[in-house]
Amino acid sequence: MNVHLVNPSHVSFGTSVITPRWLYVLAGATPASFGNPIIVDETLTALDPSSIRHGDVVGIGIHSGNALRGYEIGRLARQRGAYVVFGGIHATLYPEESHSVGSAQAVVKGDGDVIWATVLEDCRRGAPKSIYSGGRIEPSDFVPARWDLVPRNRYMWASVQTVRGCPKHCSFCSVWRTDGQRPRQYATDAVIEEIVQLRRLGFRYLALADDNFYPVSLTDLQSASRRGDTHRLEELKAMRAERFELMARLALLPSDTVFFTQITMEAAEDATFLDAMRKANIKGALVGVESVTPEGLKDVYKDFNSAGESLVERLRSFRSHGIHVLGSFIFGLPSDRAETFEATAEVAQSAGLTFAQFVTLTPFPGTVDFGRWEKAMGSDPQEIGGIPLTRHWLIPQAHRPKIFSPHPVMSAEEIRRRTQSVWERFYSLEFIWKRSRFLKSLRGRLTFILISKIYRQMYADTGIATDSARVARSARWARWLAKPCRYLFSARPMPELQVPNSVFLDGSARLQEMDVG
Numbered sequence: 001m002n003v004h005l006v007n008p009s010h011v012s013f014g015t016s017v018i019t020p021r022w023l024y025v026l027a028g029a030t031p032a033s034f035g036n037p038i039i040v041d042e043t044l045t046a047l048d049p050s051s052i053r054h055g056d057v058v059g060i061g062i063h064s065g066n067a068l069r070g071y072e073i074g075r076l077a078r079q080r081g082a083y084v085v086f087g088g089i090h091a092t093l094y095p096e097e098s099h100s101v102g103s104a105q106a107v108v109k110g111d112g113d114v115i116w117a118t119v120l121e122d123c124r125r126g127a128p129k130s131i132y133s134g135g136r137i138e139p140s141d142f143v144p145a146r147w148d149l150v151p152r153n154r155y156m157w158a159s160v161q162t163v164r165g166c167p168k169h170c171s172f173c174s175v176w177r178t179d180g181q182r183p184r185q186y187a188t189d190a191v192i193e194e195i196v197q198l199r200r201l202g203f204r205y206l207a208l209a210d211d212n213f214y215p216v217s218l219t220d221l222q223s224a225s226r227r228g229d230t231h232r233l234e235e236l237k238a239m240r241a242e243r244f245e246l247m248a249r250l251a252l253l254p255s256d257t258v259f260f261t262q263i264t265m266e267a268a269e270d271a272t273f274l275d276a277m278r279k280a281n282i283k284g285a286l287v288g289v290e291s292v293t294p295e296g297l298k299d300v301y302k303d304f305n306s307a308g309e310s311l312v313e314r315l316r317s318f319r320s321h322g323i324h325v326l327g328s329f330i331f332g333l334p335s336d337r338a339e340t341f342e343a344t345a346e347v348a349q350s351a352g353l354t355f356a357q358f359v360t361l362t363p364f365p366g367t368v369d370f371g372r373w374e375k376a377m378g379s380d381p382q383e384i385g386g387i388p389l390t391r392h393w394l395i396p397q398a399h400r401p402k403i404f405s406p407h408p409v410m411s412a413e414e415i416r417r418r419t420q421s422v423w424e425r426f427y428s429l430e431f432i433w434k435r436s437r438f439l440k441s442l443r444g445r446l447t448f449i450l451i452s453k454i455y456r457q458m459y460a461d462t463g464i465a466t467d468s469a470r471v472a473r474s475a476r477w478a479r480w481l482a483k484p485c486r487y488l489f490s491a492r493p494m495p496e497l498q499v500p501n502s503v504f505l506d507g508s509a510r511l512q513e514m515d516v517g
């Protein structure tokens, strides 16, 4: 009986940017008596169905973006006599769909780390349950990933997690509802051990694949202090101190290690935190800017972000602390107008962003936006090929709309076209070359152009183009460009590397960090 773990994807690039961490965590959660799981990441190569045998277990992790391909694999695996188990955010939200469309015998809701061993035992006995509730486990139960199973030469970045959950409540995001609003931080020792293991294997670029690396803002501390809520204040301070402890330990790793994470814009006001990030070699962060206008930020419940000039200043402050920003913007918000696209392109360029992504507003299941939109669509929503629009992830990619809600003043095609032109402008050779000025050597600048182009190919055309020939062409280009790119990210394995000792911040340093007035 083999255990297969499959990350579904309709497009395979041969090389991938980031390791899908969940595959290696579930491999770690697989008891030794089942042997090493067979790991298939379809962003690298498509699944070979002949590898699945009668009585095997096939675990498929899905989010809404890859659910359709996941269901195809589920049906195929079931036909071959395997036990089919679904998990991941989408399966947690729509377990019944995994059964009816994906031929699942079992669905794991919530965190899979602990419950996975039970699922496998039940399959071995021939009696899997229809639903398993993994819940939200405590950090002490997080399972370390089995990085010894990763194909070293296929990924540019490895992924480590330091915190699950996010205290915010952005209307387009499902993280706070699925992973919860209480940040659950990994033990620093466990994080460092995983990173050392990855450096021993030759990964020096590491994504801290967190929901929000900055779970406690200065504003949170100040408002707890103002309310006189000492219990909450102490809790927040402890959480923040753990972040600093982690960063102090990261700083002890080899200095050529490069980390990248996701963070909220509020961190721009927290110079102590940004300095600690820089010392920890966290050289880049994805920052959800979403909109450059105050109305747009209200649309997405993200008014803790800034707009206008103060937005540019906040974004620049990351850069002045040595942290490169990948800014993420959303188009198609009700308050967007034709000039918003131009203004966004201006901000993206003038705020010193190193990379940017421009996505169209999509009501993803599990979000506040989706709930509102589904309700507005009523009981008889429009259908495409017999599938209601409110189940848009089941519509084949080529026929799936790019814009879901009628916009007050723009057509869907106009939003799509303008979004694409912002991508084109930001990633034009002229602009990339200008942005590469921070690099001193010609080689460095050429590398930056290559990486920028590949980023655009992988995420722009395959995401927003309507023309399937263009999507296929883009995927081919990305595949071709990805190969040389991968070598740029490889590093010498360091089998001799030891886990650095714990550090203790001295009391006065802690007090300074905690001094929030």
Ligand code: SF4
Pocket: 166, 167, 168, 169, 170, 173, 174, 175, 176, 211, 212, 264, 288
């Ligand atoms: S978008 Fe980011 S900040 Fe907002 S809820 Fe999601 S993870 Fe948190």
